[in-house]
Amino acid sequence: MSIDRPFAENLTPSPKKSRVEVGPALSFFDEDKVGTSQPHDNALVVTLQIRGYDVKRVLVDQGSSAEIMYPDLYKGLKLRPDDLTRYDSPLVGFDGKIVILKGQIRLPVQARLEVVEVDAYSPYSVIVARPWLHAMGTVPSTLHMKVKYPSGD
Template identity: 75%
Template sequence: MSFSEEDKVGTIQPHDDALVVTLRIGGYDVKRVMVDQGSEAEIMYPYLYNRLGLKPEDLMAYDSPLVSFDGKIVIPKGQIRLPVQAGLEVVEVSFILVDAYSSYKAIVARSWLHALGAISSTLHLKVKYSSEDWIEELVRSQSVVRQCLIAAITH
């Protein structure tokens, strides 16, 4: 698997956009999922937790504090394991629920990429992974990324 100049077609270049995709989480299509290959933790924000109809009793304990993007310490509300589907591939992911504002609904990190056998490119704004005998691609939505940026700034 590799990326080429052709993989940039359809993106506005140059850019400094995050890699944001739509994934099926817990049986629902979820937009605004950030792929963060630099993170160790998969994160879920309250909006998605509530929209999935999850309840406090669905959470497992998680007591390690996290550091947010703005450098503040965040105490997680707990952890929940859910299926995350990309194309035909399904990977079980342990999301840490944090009670913090984000214009993203969730963040998937290195452990999700590794479990899927995927590689990501922020330059090309794509995730590629093998599915049976072919290469699948998750393609970004650059306009959604920019909407997230505007939402974060105005918040």
């Protein structure tokens, strides 16, 4: 053991405790189930505003990290092939089939209460997954058939 430096210099200061910011509590209550048929095992499907349009039949998939827009909605939003950026990683479905994606796109998405439907022919227009849920700070509840998120309103 070296005694070259005083003992106090060998000590490291303990880190300062950081302040923890507490946001609003997002909770679900029995009254949140009003309007739903109970008991149920339905998928959580919501309406989101995507690129300025209110889009119905958006599946909230808490078990996936892939977010998917189906071609009918892509066309309904008047998106063009040059709006896409390259995406080289294929998706593998539950049936083991490999799907090669056309590309990826970033679009503004907002949750709203008002509903105006955009024409789409698939059972779901979009699938949002964990990345969107985490980015929005949402708390989904399949029991209550709702997604809650912090907002000013």
